[in-house]
Every structure is written in structure tokens, then in C-alpha cells.
Amino acid sequence: MRIGLVGTGPWARRTQGPALAEHPEAELVGVWGRRPEAAGELAEELGTRAYDGADALFADCEAVAFALPPDVQAPLAARAAAAGCHLLLDKPVATSVPAARELADAVAAAGVASVVFFTLRFAPETAAWVAAQSATDGWVTGRADWFSPVFGGADTPYSHSVWRKERGALWDVGPHALSLLLPPLGEVTGVTAAHGPGDMVHVALRHASGASSSMTLTHTVPPQASSVTAELRGSAGITTLPERGDGGAVRPFMRAFDALLESVATGEAHPCDVRFGLQVTEILSRTEAALPTQRGA
Structure with a gap:
């Protein structure tokens, strides 16, 4: 599967990037980030190319992996879905319910597969x-x-x-x-x-x-x-x-990519898809609303 990576921070460098570069079923097409210099450095590390624009990367890919803050991720992922890309998302998918719902609706409208990387669900x-x-x-x-x-x-x-x-x-x-x-x-x-x-x-x-x-x-x-x-x-x-192994998050992320491949092949939603991600955002939003407005209240 031709997949792009969006994001250049520690998570992209330590987990998503190495996992996709190593996975035998992944062809890492390129990297895009909000900081072009960082994107260029990461692309060189991973043996791929840096893209000047996210939409250009989406146009060249079958799928996109995200390593971005949640409220940056959500609108970009909706654009990737509209471009026909399957999504390998980070958690939380967004920190507002409307943004998470818009993303889930975009995935449904495009008919693409989605998997959210909840690390413990893939270790x-x-x-x-x-x-x-x-x-x-x-x-x-x-x-x-x-x-x-x-x-x-x-x-x-x-x-x-x-x-x-x-x-x-x-x-x-x-x-x-x-x-x-x-x-x-x-x-x-x-x-x-x-x-x-x-x-x-x-x-x-x-x-x-x-x-x-x-x-x-x-x-x-x-x-x-x-x-x-x-x-x-x-x-x-x-x-x-149980305790998970000491291998870090690279192997679990490779398993998340396996799950995306399976969802694409079978047409069946994965339990950790964007709708589950929306459910998690809804619960966390309710929790935030339930907290006292002042600490100690």
C-alpha cells in the first residue's frame, strides 16, 4: 500500500516513520509537515521524499498516517479521506466533538477505511x-x-x-x-x-x-x-x-497498519476505527464538562 506520513515530531520520528519504512507491505511515498526543514530531514532519514503540500501527498497515496496534534489532525484527515485515502490516525482523533464528528462523517462519505492507533490495543x-x-x-x-x-x-x-x-x-x-x-x-x-x-x-x-x-x-x-x-x-x-513488551511502539504501529490493510481488504470496520475515536472524544468532552470550573471546588 502506498502510504504517506503527515507530521515530523518525536512520535513521527520514533514510531510512525520507522514502522512504515520497515513494514514489508508499506511503500512510504513521502512526508509532509508544517515545518518544511523538519520534513526534509525526516524524509532523508526514512529514505523517501518531502512534499511541499499535504494535498499533493494525498494525491500520490492510497493511505495516510498521521502524527500531529489532534486538532491539527482532524481537518487534514478529513481532506485526506475526501481525496480517497485510507486513514491511520493518532489518538485522540480530535479534542472537540464537532471536529471528531466531521472527520467520522468524512470517512463515511468517502467510503475509506480507518484505524486509530490506541497503542495498547495493538501491543x-x-x-x-x-x-x-x-x-x-x-x-x-x-x-x-x-x-x-x-x-x-x-x-x-x-x-x-x-x-x-x-x-x-x-x-x-x-x-x-x-x-x-x-x-x-x-x-x-x-x-x-x-x-x-x-x-x-x-x-x-x-x-x-x-x-x-x-x-x-x-x-x-x-x-x-x-x-x-x-x-x-x-x-x-x-x-x-499484563505488562507489554519492551519493544516500544514501532511493532504495535506495524500491527495497526496490518489492521488497516485487513479493513481495506475485507471492507469490515476495525474496532478501533474513527467511530470509536469519536466515541472516545465524546466521553472525554463530557468528562471535561463535568470538572469543577475551579480547582479545589
């Missing part, structure tokens, strides 16, 4: 866990906690991310947490939320199944306090999210 160990729990009945509660040190003292490629600083862990890692809870527990019918220290948010969810769940999300804990955990409790007992 083999955690993907298998979600599938097994989704096939098990009787869950009454669950939790997903993401304690990240990105703004808590860790030196990471994402510590200078403007959109992450503006929107916080709710929008950055909240999608990952929801990607674990929604498949086994079902649609969310109620949301309550409270602030913690820094960008920490505590969320309580009610599901249509009758189950409840909770999330604690933050980027502002010290490195020694960081962890990612999830568990479910019900008639089957207690089950805990």
Missing part, C-alpha cells in the same frame, strides 16, 4: 487481554490508572509538547484508558470527575451494562511514582492488565 500482550475480557461476561467494575512523569520531572521527547501541556493527561492518556475499559464494560452513560494535583483528573464512569469504572490520569507525578495499571472485577474474578 500483542495487552491486545490479547482486552480481547479475552471482552469475551467474558459478568464484570461489575474496572479501573484504569495512568500515572505519567512527562511533566513531573522526566526528560522525555514529549515533555515540551504544547498540546499536551494545554490539554493535559485527560486528553493524552485518557484515550488509552478508555480503549481498555470500553470493550469489556460497554457504552458510557454517566460521567463524574474531579481535579487532583497538577493536571491529575479522577473520573468515575457508569456503563450501560450496569458496571462502573474509574480512571486516574496525570502527567505530573515524579518518575519514581509512575505506573500504568488496569483491572476488572466480576464473576470471573479479578484480572489485571
